[in-house]
Amino acid sequence: KAGVTQTPRYLIKTRGQQVTLSCSPISGHRSVSWYQQTPGQGLQFLFEYFSETQRNKGNFPGRFSGRQFSNSRSEMNVSTLELGDSALYLCASSPLGTSSSADTQYFGPGTRLTVL
Amino acid sequence: DQQVKQNSPSLSVQEGRISILNCDYTNSMFDYFLWYKKYPAEGPTFLISISSIKDKNEDGRFTVFLNKSAKHLSLHIVPSQPGDSAVYFCAARRDYKLSFGAGTTVTVRA
Numbered sequence: 001k002a003g004v005t006q007t008p009r010y011l012i013k014t015r016g017q018q019v020t021l022s023c024s025p026i027s028g029h030r031s032v033s034w035y036q037q038t039p040g041q042g043l044q045f046l047f048e049y050f051s052e053t054q055r056n057k058g059n060f061p062g063r064f065s066g067r068q069f070s071n072s073r074s075e076m077n078v079s080t081l082e083l084g085d086s087a088l089y090l091c092a093s094s095p096l097g098t099s100s101s102a103d104t105q106y107f108g109p110g111t112r113l114t115v116l
Numbered sequence: 117d118q119q120v121k122q123n124s125p126s127l128s129v130q131e132g133r134i135s136i137l138n139c140d141y142t143n144s145m146f147d148y149f150l151w152y153k154k155y156p157a158e159g160p161t162f163l164i165s166i167s168s169i170k171d172k173n174e175d176g177r178f179t180v181f182l183n184k185s186a187k188h189l190s191l192h193i194v195p196s197q198p199g200d201s202a203v204y205f206c207a208a209r210r211d212y213k214l215s216f217g218a219g220t221t222v223t224v225r226a
Contacts, residue, residue: 004159031212033212033213033214035214035216041218042120042122042205042216042217042218042219043160043205043207043214043216044216045213045214045215045216048212048213050212055212056211056212056213058213090159090160092159092214104150104162104165105162105214106162107152107159107160107161107162108159109157109158109159110158110159
């Protein structure tokens with residue numbers, strides 16, 4: 001089975017621009033979560049989608065948004081980029097989107113976003 | 117508000133010895149705890165997990181211990197191998213959302 005894929009892997013943008021990141025979950029997985037990783041901060045939860053609906057949201061400003069398509073693929077959008085948005089953005093998928101102990105999240109390699 | 121904390125940013129251990137990574141949490145509503153391992157330029161890889169109703173889970177060289185009264189969990193790696201050198205993240209789950217610690221960088225010395 002192919003793993004979680006994220007595109008692009010690297011991205012350079014300037015302040016004020018907007019960016020869209022893409023995530024393709026493992027086949028059959030219905031839940032997709034997004035995380036931001038910055039040095040010293042660990043992974044910060046952005047949001048989680050299940051069956052095209054945002055089910056959970058972290059403490060990020062409204063400039064960060066996302067969506068999920070009927071094939072479970074997900075996109076994340078950041079508008080009006082700031083220097084502090086430079087980070088590794090990770091996508092994770094899980095099979096059932098439940099609280100089952102078997103429903104572990106599997107991560108993609110991430111998209112490295114640099115804002116200049 | 118950091119609900120999951122890994123207070124040791126780094127750990128150096130000799131090959132063949134035990135590595136012990138620690139993690140503390142504040143939210144008693146977490147129902148599931150996980151450890152992930154991350155190599156540079158890769159996403160985190162799931163290692164081992166434990167339900168909040170258990171106090172120990174073992175998988176090969178990896179054992180996770182949970183002390184709910186102390187809100188503390190630990191990961192034991194025995195014996196440590198050079199390939200174990202990586203960043204280890206502790207995570208806790210509530211309502212489909214994972215809260216991560218800042219990570220501990222493990223270096224296994226030959």
